[in-house]
Amino acid sequence: MKLLRRLLILLVLCLAALAASAWWWLDRALPLATPTVELSIEAGSTPRDVAQAWVQAGVQAQPWLLFQWFRWSGQARRIRAGSYELEPGITPRGLLAKMVQGDEAFERVRLIEGWTFRQFRAALARAPHLKPASTALDDAQLMQLLGLPGVSPEGRFFPDTYIYSRNVSDVTVMRRALSVMQQRVAAVWAERAPNLPLKTADEALVLASIVEKETGRSEDRGRIAAVFINRLRAGMPLQTDPTVIYGLGEAFDGNLRKRDLLADGPYNTYTRAGLPPTPIAMPGLAALRATVQPDPSRALYFVARGDGSSVFSEDLAAHNRAVNTYQRASAPKKP
Structure with a gap:
């Protein structure tokens, strides 16, 4: 009887030591083979698969030990598929929590x-x-x-x-x-100004892409949009270089020549009236809003100053004066 009692006491002590050891291990940092360890867990992976995959990825632990922790935690079925990244200091408890919470990389x-x-x-x-x-x-x-x-x-x-x-x-x-x-x-089109010369939201997207490419300074965006809206109302060609450049594609070498402006094509807004057939770039929200809610302006022309800003004119004579001031005067002299 005394021997049996001693054996039971020894068994209890062993179980207590094992439990204490396991509890200690759960809060100890896992050794990693590299500074960070990454793993993508596929949907349908079993807890045993996940434990083995972590060890293969670089977690230096016994896979059966990780698996038993996942299993006895009661949360093994809650492990989520996804991409995870471990850094030094991660513990077995933290590893499981990361996967259960879906704390992906x-x-x-x-x-x-x-x-x-x-x-x-x-x-x-x-x-x-x-x-x-x-x-x-x-x-x-x-x-x-x-x-x-x-x-x-x-x-x-x-x-x-x-x-x-x-x-x-x-x-x-x-x-x-x-x-x-x-x-x-859809949102900006629903809030568009009345009487725009744009029939559809898709046309607004096309024009917004031009406004995006033509805007050097954000404060000019609404007036640039107004120029193109005014030209469409008046039946004038848009005459915007970015559409011609887009139409040239990879043939554009950085220098837009007069012959390029004269060569007819679907994106040449000098030779063709109206909008080009597609957008020419990805417009941001500010360009979309400016296109459907342009600034109040009667300007039909604008020219770049050279510092990102533009000069706006209501008639051709004023525009030509601006061109002489800001572009022709700054053009390099021919030898």
């Missing part, structure tokens, strides 16, 4: 106002931890995938900073940017 990509779709795709291709699912698709195939077959992708994506989980598809970011632009355009 995120990246970000910034899309700039005035970028073309080519620049947009290039930025996504450079973005860290973004799966290049669209690389093999041309523009038409991509727009079909996004649910807009036959629509040009130019200007259809809203420029902003997008945060995404690691290892998601670039198409995921594209869908978000497309959806945001659609929402922004």
Whole structure:
């Protein structure tokens, strides 16, 4: 009887020591093979798979020990799929909490106002931890995938900073940017000024892209929009260089020549009246708002001063004087 009692006491002491050891381990930092350890957990992974994957990724612990902790915590079924990053100091308790809470590792990509779709795709291709699912698709195939077959992708994506989980598809970011632009355009179109010479929200998007490219200083944006609105009302051609440059595409070498302005094409707003067939860049929210709510102005012309600002004129004579002052006078003299 005494032997049995001693064995029971020894067993209790061993269990208590084991429990104390386990409790101590749960709050001890896990050794990591590298300064940070990253892991993407796929949907449907079992707790045993997750434990093994962490060890393979660089967590220096016994996989069975991690698995038992996940299992006996009662939260194994709550582990969420996603991309996670561990830093020095993470404990087994903290590791499980991170996965249960879905505390994923995120990246970000910034899309700039005035970028073309080519620049947009290039930025996504450079973005860290973004799966290049669209690389093999041309523009038409991509727009079909996004649910807009036959629509040009130019200007259809809203420029902003997008945060995404690691290892998601670039198409995921594209869908978000497309959806945001659609929402922004619909919102500003609903608040448009009366009697605009624009028939649809899509026409507003096209003109906003021109306003975006023509604006050097934000304070001039509303007046620049007014110039183009006034020209459309008067039936005048828009005569804006950025559309011609866009039409030249990769043939543009940085120098817009007179022959370029005279060469007819769908984006040459010197030879063709009205709007070009598509946007020429991604307009930001300020350009969208300025386009549908332009400043009160009778100006029909503007010319750049050279410092980012513009001089506005209501008639051609005043415009020519401004051109002589701010452009021709500053042009380099021919030898």
